[in-house]
Amino acid sequence: MVRHIKLAGLIATLLVIFLPSFTLAQDVNFGVSPAKVKIDNLPPGEATEFELTIHNKDEIAHVFTFTTFQPPEEEREEGMAGFPDVSWISFSSPEIEVAANSQANVTVTAAIPQEQKWAGKDWEVWLGIAAESSDLLGVKLYVRCLVSTMGGKSNIGLFAGIAAAIVLLGYGSYYYLRRKAKPE
Amino acid sequence: MKAVITSILVAFILALTFSLPALAQDSGTITITMTGANEISISLDKTHWPLGNVASNTEYETSPPIEWCTLTVEGNCNVNTFIVGKDAEWVSNPSAYKWTLSSDGTNGETIYGLWFRISGDTARGYVPVTKIESEFWPYSGGSGSSLAPGDKKQFGLRLLTPTYFVSGRQMQTQITISAVAA
Secondary structure: OHHHHHHHHHHHHOOEEEOOOOOOOOOEEEEEEOOEEEEEEEOOOOEEEEEEEEEEOOOOOEEEEEEEEOOOHHHOOOOOEEOOOHHHEEEOOOEEEEOOOEEEEEEEEEEOOOOHHHOOOEEEEEEEEEEOOOOOEEEEEEEEEEEEEOOOHHHHHHHHHHHHHHHHHHHHHHHHHHHHHOOO | OHHHHHHHHHHHHHHHHHHHHHHHHHOOOOEEEEOOOOOEEEEEOOOOOOOOEEOOOOEEEOOOOOOOEEEEEOOOOOEEEEEEOOOEEEOOOOOOOEEEEOOOOOOEEOEEEEEEEEOOOOOOOOEEOOOOOEEEEOOOOOOOOOEOOOOEEEEEEEEEOOOEOOOOOOEEOOEEEEEEEO
């Protein structure tokens, strides 16, 4: 009898409640547009802005949160490198509440530090939008954000032009002085 | 004197030839291209799996096992999808007690395993859900392609409870299914 009671006690201690939550069941249904954003010619030291629209297709309001994500190399578009620092991407608000069957915009800012080493680069970062939920299953949508900074060749061209001018001017001056020094 | 003037002119033209395109680039405009009016969207027809009491070191499967939840591509662009899990936390005090999500689907003391299986995916069968975002559909080495608008994928989950845990605590976890334009 005592053994049976001990066994029942042991079974009871091995039980736990695994309840993902008992809120009213709701489908997860929202969309984000555009699905892909391409920024070209962004000079280091400058920033640019664009808007994402969140479409809440549910019958209840949802709070949407925004994050950035570094996709693995195999998921990036061809020729795109990983974004050096996701803190260069910011959202106008870390979260936004969107009413049922409505849409709302969030402004995204991409700002590149003013350093020559960031010129002429092609990067990819994903912008994550998720509906806050305590449900077991959640959905996150990623917007591909491709950023190309203005080329670093501009200064090379400028320096080449100046160097050519100096060489030619020097040669011209030398030729002129030599001719002047020559007796008639 | 003529040579000097000619040299200066040539130098000036050369400098302009090299520098103007460079200077023009500096004053280029930033262009932002929003790819069409594409909207990315997926939906899930189930988000809850209320298990009730569970025993240690035991497997639980959704019912039906692999057609429990339907993922539907709702937007107007093709997508690649991913899945990621997290540690299960004690609802009453999340920072005080948790079950760690296993990295390979196996279990241990306060370590639990989580798996998913997509209907029709006989090549992979059950795949562990880990804390690192991994391919849901399509997957590397598989013959499947990105999901097009209107496409559906049915899947189920399997839970393997820890070999030991503190009883009587309500645990909660979250699995996130994500999508990106293909």
